[in-house]
Amino acid sequence: MHIEGTVARRLDGTAVGEAIRASLRPRIEAFTAAAGRPPGLGIVLAGNDAGSEIYVRNKVKACHAIGIDVDLQRLPREASLGEVMAIVDRFNTSETYDGILVQSPLPAGMGRDAERQVFDAIDPAKDVDGFTPVNVGRLVQNRPALAPGTPSGVIALLDRAQIPIQGARAVVIGRSDIVGKPMAMLLLHRHATVTICHSRTADLPAVAATADILVAAIGRPGFVTREFVKPGATVIDIGATQVTDRDQIVSLFGADSPRLEVLARRGATQVGDVHPDVASVAGALTPSPGGVGPLTIAMLLSNTVRAAEMRRGA
Numbered sequence: 395m396h397i398e399g400t401v402a403r404r405l406d407g408t409a410v411g412e413a414i415r416a417s418l419r420p421r422i423e424a425f426t427a428a429a430g431r432p433p434g435l436g437i438v439l440a441g442n443d444a445g446s447e448i449y450v451r452n453k454v455k456a457c458h459a460i461g462i463d464v465d466l467q468r469l470p471r472e473a474s475l476g477e478v479m480a481i482v483d484r485f486n487t488s489e490t491y492d493g494i495l496v497q498s499p500l501p502a503g504m505g506r507d508a509e510r511q512v513f514d515a516i517d518p519a520k521d522v523d524g525f526t527p528v529n530v531g532r533l534v535q536n537r538p539a540l541a542p543g544t545p546s547g548v549i550a551l552l553d554r555a556q557i558p559i560q561g562a563r564a565v566v567i568g569r570s571d572i573v574g575k576p577m578a579m580l581l582l583h584r585h586a587t588v589t590i591c592h593s594r595t596a597d598l599p600a601v602a603a604t605a606d607i608l609v610a611a612i613g614r615p616g617f618v619t620r621e622f623v624k625p626g627a628t629v630i631d632i633g634a635t636q637v638t639d640r641d642q643i644v645s646l647f648g649a650d651s652p653r654l655e656v657l658a659r660r661g662a663t664q665v666g667d668v669h670p671d672v673a674s675v676a677g678a679l680t681p682s683p684g685g686v687g688p689l690t691i692a693m694l695l696s697n698t699v700r701a702a703e704m705r706r707g708a
Contacts (some may be wrong), residue, residue: 402679411688436485440469441501475504492702493522522697536573545577547689560585595628609668626677633667
């Protein structure tokens, strides 16, 4: 058990996210003046997933705050894949929308391959999540592309914290198409030596402990413990699991943790993949919440503005 209040340098994603937003405001003003309208983002939210509701609400709020127009299209859980595709097609062909975002997960009734079909249908020039095959291919080849927000936000955070990437050994725990793989590509393009780990990696703690930069993106609360971390390493916690078990919170943070008050008030509290004890070993560490999450939204805003500018040839 670890008592909160630690020695690792805290990497403040909220502050970096605010700096990114501030840098976007004059670009939005210039685009609006030139185009006669603000940048536009079309969002599709299908079903009633509680996490998706929160994420989309935060994205819409952030867009409005910075001057981006948002068209949120809601569909019930019983909606068909064809209904989602029809909205995407409308967003693709309309000049009003510079960016398109389809919130995942889609309802299970749409089929196992629904998300892939939807992402395949999005115009790559409007793909602000960076999930289309075209943009994934451009990312792999290190060509200009709209890249996924969370990994892009991590790179921005490392840069602003002046943490060297070139020549560093980086380990990414997690191989998802949305976070793990693009994170590895972005680090590789910045000349890090990158290892991707997953559930079948032999002696995972030992491999992780070789990292100068360790990225955890697996969705298992407190999984990455001290033995995973080389002393002084930078640890990026992308995990964001909503935990409802009081005993689990106590075992991780102690019986006096303020997270228990959050749990009592909201019925859940966010916990990252990195165990709190890591703060006594790491040189720098992102908190959860307040670390990578704000950067994901900031990079969505950045991608929307960039897509708008590229579509006008700016």
